[in-house]
Amino acid sequence: AQKITQTQPGMFVQEKEAVTLDCTYDTSDPSYGLFWYKQPSSGEMIFLIYQGSYDQQNATEGRYSLNFQKARKSANLVISASQLGDSAMYFCAMREGRGNNDMRFGAGTRLTVKP
Amino acid sequence: KAGVTQTPRYLIKTRGQQVTLSCSPISGHRSVSWYQQTPGQGLQFLFEYFSETQRNKGNFPGRFSGRQFSNSRSEMNVSTLELGDSALYLCASSLEGDRGQKAFFGQGTRLTVV
Secondary structure, eight states, X not given: OOEEEOOOSEEEEETTSOXXXXXXXXXXXXXXXXXXXXXXXXOOOEEEEEEETTOSSOOEETTEEEEEETTTTEEEEXXXXXXXXXXXXXXXXXXXXXXXXXXXXXXXXXXXXXX | OOOOEEEOSEEEEOTTOOEEEEEEOOTTOOEEEEEEEETTTXXXXXXXXXXXXXXXXXXXXXXXXXXXXXXXXXXXXXOSOOGGGOEEEEEEEEOTTSTTOOOEEOOOEEEEEO
């Protein structure tokens, strides 16, 4: 069974600095996708970034990048130049196989950006 | 392009009642998934529908059911509500064939059972 682990319940970062949110996963399927979502207090889950298990390069989307270390089964999210609006819950998720399986989520990390 | 729309945003129900939540996916998305989010259990997968058929199902009792219509809109129903059903219910749609089949979520329906 697939499992996602986020070991940091809460993180603090100073505005304009970079922060890394950790995520490790466990799967025996060679084909899988990894996702990061942001959930502000409003409740909506906002898609941030995607990494496929066969992707050779780390994914990047603006200020977000994914540090994908396949052998270690880790997929850490790096947010550069933090902004106050980045304060939210962040969830790591994984979907196994070719996309017809459900997405499983980690417990989340609450990020607080300090001015 | 409009996002995923969930209605209603908030609901208060009494134990024993039933409730129906609605989700309209992004235009062109035929896959709709439902999740329950609680502080204790986190995000848990309920079920997924594709082309009016349930394709995947999570580990929830039969009181939780859903359906999908020909226009891809989906509803989920919870019968005989219990206090523990209080949660944020999130709906997500995805595009078949999209790389990774990214899920796009609505704002959720916050259900309170009293």
